[in-house]
Amino acid sequence: MVGLCRQGYGCEVCSFICHISCKDHAPLVCPIPAEQAKRPQGIDVHRGFGTPYKGYVKIPKPSGVKKGWQRAFAVVSDCKLFLYDIPEAKSTQPGVMASLVLDLRDENLSVSSVLESDVIHATRRDIPCIFRVTTSQLVSQFSSVSLLILAENEVEKKKWVRVLESLQSILTKNQLKSQQVHVLHEAYDASLPYIKTTQCATVVDRERFALGTEDGLFVVEVTRDVIVRAADSKKVCQIELIPKEKIIALLCGRNRQVHLHPWGVLEGSDSSSDSIKLGETKNCQVMTTGVLRPGGPACLLAAVKRQVLCYEIIRTKPYHKKLWEVQAPDIVQWLGMLRDRLCMGYSSGFALLAMQGETSPISLVNPGDPSLAFLAQQPMDALHALEVGANEVLLCFSKLGIYVDGHGRRSRTQELMWPATVLACCSNSSHLTVYSEYGVDVFDIQTTEWVQTIPLRKIRPLNVEGTLNLFASEPPRLIFFSNASSEGDLTIPETMDNSRKSMFRTRSKRKFLFKVPEDERLHLIRERMKDPEYRSRMISNPTNFNHVAHMGPGDGMQVLMDLPSSVLHSSQDDPVKDRPRPLSSISRQHKSKSLITRTASDFGGGASIRREELDHDLDREPDSDSTKHSTPSNSSNPSGPPSPNSPHRSQLTLDGLDEP
CATH class of the missing domain: 2.30.29.30 (Pleckstrin-homology domain (PH domain)/Phosphotyrosine-binding domain (PTB))
Structure with missing residues (x-):
């Protein structure tokens, strides 16, 4: 039997025990006959x-x-x-x-x-x-x-x-395979120094995520390797984005206060004078965001001990307007939004509160349900609550999970049993993710089936959704959980172990480049070039392959005369056939140097070629039709050096010519 408590049912007389799901099928006689008691x-x-x-x-x-x-x-x-x-x-x-x-x-x-x-x-x-x-x-x-x-x-x-x-x-x-609800990816290079001190994180858009660290708020642009120092607030414990009003809320500092920043800090703008500190939120345990009513203005809710404060968020300074405050039944341990209402979690209980704050909280652990009386006798921390369908709520406590209806009465006899002490819970629309010391367990919230186990020790969630996680390996790694609901939320870059990337300053004081130093990059390229497999991958296979003729050692003009007549006729009609080919960029560097003359015997041609004539041709606009009759040839077979009589020989010689 699995579970930290209430693993099943037992008979007080004969000590027969069974799972909760097996209770209705247990024998009704006591003591149970020995043959029926056998497992x-x-x-x-x-x-x-x-x-x-x-x-x-x-x-x-x-x-x-x-x-x-x-x-x-x-x-x-x-x-x-x-x-x-x-x-x-x-x-x-x-x-x-x-x-x-x-x-x-x-x-x-x-x-x-x-x-x-x-x-x-x-x-x-x-x-x-x-x-x-x-x-x-x-x-x-x-x-x-x-x-x-x-x-x-x-x-x-x-x-x-x-x-x-x-x-x-x-x-x-029998094809009983494990369900892969979460697929793990490394979200960014582990050598980024800020990952080690990360306390929280959130996904900004497909190409950016924000890290709340001991030293401030940093935004990482994964496709450009740009690191932005967004805010200087120390010890950032929680990040809440309010895109509707272009505001960012941070729970940070030694006193755990809520700070509001304009959206521009994500781009690197200096907003030290524009940030607002909410004085009443000192020693805040947790915060969350939502809307006051469907389609209405955004709001921020913060819990300070038993007190819950509600603020309307606006775009202009001071970015907030206090609306109301209420007292929770006990010290608040969790805050979230359920069915457009605020849900507060406290020791052995949860309660719903309308966003207008005018009514009393509705307990989701109904005191009139005797099957839930054990919660008052065994205090348990409130970790998480989530909607299951239209009429159910799953309440996650430190020792088990319970299904209740909208009035706080038990809706299922089946309870979720944790195999080990729970550190945190996260959820999406279909699955509950439970973190413990030995790893992560994933449960289907509809069927209560335990569908996946990820045995990674010392991994913890960094955001409410559980998509970004910190794995306390050496070095610490930032892990992204890709699933049906988070797929496409974040671009996953290529990463490598023992990366040599470093931080480099830019013109902006708040932006840095995280890249491999130039000398290291060149060294890596040289090392890769030593690998024959890498060199073979650098050049693609031939495309549009059309082998017209092969020219090797000893082949000269006679080979050209053997080409197909249509090709030869086209080349003879070309008015620029006698024009020398443009020199390479290396040859252009010798343009201002002394005159160089080569005789026909040097190139196997019938006339001498003077350097000033070539330079004169270079200064003219190249004819756009000069290559329209050429036939493409992309041979994959290695050929020998050009023949001494080949017209291509002179071009190769000139292109590579260095003046003595």
């Missing part, structure tokens, strides 16, 4: 549900195998591998919080034994008992998650490997 063995091959195997194992300590192993309880259940830590005391009872969850529906899942070189810090007697589980649901440099597991003995290890491989075969045969 089904194996799994449901059509849905992948069931618990085929479980047992005690050891996994590496967080600092690695070198530091030793720690005991854990492993369970293969419902197409996932759960690991639960066991306290170091003598107790063998695992906790209820999963330390790691791996989705076994991953198409690239692999289970294998290890070699001595794979676990150089393990003892020799342990190596036959160790196996590795690798999943690779992710992309790019986050592509795989590998876990070493030490079984109690070699026989036990073989059982684990056999069970996992058999389950993988069943899932593949």
Whole structure:
């Protein structure tokens, strides 16, 4: 059973337990006959549900195998591998919080034994008992998650490997694949120094996103590699864009106050004199934006302890007008908009409030519903609330999620169970994304099905939608979650590890270029040119290929006489056939130098060519019809050097001529 509390139902007399979804199918007699109390063995091959195997194992300590192993309880259940830590005391009872969850529906899942070189810090007697589980649901440099597991003995290890491989075969045969709700991309180059101190972020448009950092607000133009210092406010904790009124709201500073800035700061304009600080918002916990009524003016709502303040936002200074304030039932922990009304989250409860602020808040945890009485007995933090259809709301608390109707009464007996302590929740119209210490879990809000697991430790959301995330790797990385609702929201640039990009000043004091230094860029080009594969990709394959004739060593005018008559006749009619071809740019540099004369024997021609004659031709406008009778030839076969008698020889010689 999965969950931090209320995992299922149990009989007080005979201790029979079952899932909430199985309650209606449980036997009605007590005590339950032994034959009916037996759990089904194996799994449901059509849905992948069931618990085929479980047992005690050891996994590496967080600092690695070198530091030793720690005991854990492993369970293969419902197409996932759960690991639960066991306290170091003598107790063998695992906790209820999963330390790691791996989705076994991953198409690239692999289970294998290890070699001595794979676990150089393990003892020799342990190596036959160790196996590795690798999943690779992710992309790019986050592509795989590998876990070493030490079984109690070699026989036990073989059982684990056999069970996992058999389950993988069943899932593949029945096409029970993991849903890829979120696809991960690196949003920008990890060498950008401001990513390390990022506290929050938001997508401005397809080519820009804003980062709220310890040092201020920065805008990154991903397609131009331009970094804009938009605001100097320190410790930016939350960013809210109000495009309707061209205003940006920042929750920032040591005192966590709301600052309003004009939209122009995103372009790099200096607005230090135009920013407005809302004095009443000192020590604000959270803020949100919305509209006062459908099609009406924009508004900003800020929570200071139990007090909720509402401001109308306008384009001109002072950018705001206070409308009302109300008292929440408890200290506000979350704010959001639901059905054009303000939703406030507080300990063990949520409430809806009309935007006019004239009525009392409506509790979404109805005290008249006895099935919700446990919330008052077990205080839980309010994390998130979202609409599910037209008549349901999903309330997300720190220990579970509950479905209620518009009056705060339970609408479903099924509850969402978190496998580990929740750090944050985000949502879109179809899925709920839950962040914990071991990674990210994604739930379908309509069916309550747990559809995806992303095992990235220490990842947290930077915006309310959960599209921009900070992955605390080394170096820290900015991750964009692409899904059906966010696809196309942000252009994803090409990134590379160990980038050598640096910040360069521009004429504007607030704009910087983030690029590779010129000497480094040239060095990279030289290194790439050493790679034969790269050189072969630089030149495309022939197009419009038409091989007229081949001219090689020893071929002269006689080859030209053998061309098709139509081509030869056209070239003879060309009035500019005797005109020398224009010199290259290199030859033009010798225009002012002394006269150079070559005889016919030097070029295989019948007349001498004087340099001043060529220069005279260069000064004239080239004839636009001079190439209209030429036949294109783009041969892919390498040919030898031109013949001494070839008319092309003189041009090549002149173009490359350097004066002694």
